[in-house]
Amino acid sequence: MKHIKLMPLIAAVLIASACVSAPDATPPATLDWVGTYEGVLPAAAGEGIKTTLTLNEDGSWKLVREYLGEPDAVFVTEGAIQWRMGGTVALLADAADGDAWFQLGTDRVIQLDRSGKPVTGALADAYVLPRKVDATSASTSEGW
DSSP states (O other): OHHHHHHHHHHHHHHHHHHHHOOBSSOOSSSOOOEEEEEEEOOSSSSOEEEEEEEOTTSEEEEEEEETTSTTOEEEEEEEOEEEGGGTEEEETTOTTSOEEEEEETTEEEEOOTTSOOOOSTTGGGGEEEBOOOHHHHHHHTTO
16 A cells, blocks of 8 residues: 555656756757867866867767876767757766766856756866867957
8 A cells, every 4th residue: 555655756756857857959049059168177186187078060069088197098979969957058978987067158168067066166166168269260350
């Protein structure tokens, strides 16, 4: 009898979790998200992780992580973006060391923690990757 009483609760939890993790169909229309973002993210050990994330208009991504100070420690992964949170968060499924979550911002992306939440604490600001400025567009905009 106890199992029967738990069934509605279990069903409700399963339905709620499916709704939260369901991908959005489209990227954000109001944000210029296509481009390459680059910076050095904190590492558990070592000098940091040089991270280059390229988001393509076709919905594909490429993530390059280079562990600074470590020989032969460059990892490249690619895939299709899974949009979350109304298209403001990009989930990069199956990245080299597990799924990677990035929140889109103006000319930057912010790496989120493994559960898709913002990193908090003293190093929170270190998880921002600015958009890489293309040398061609930079010289054009300066009138060169």
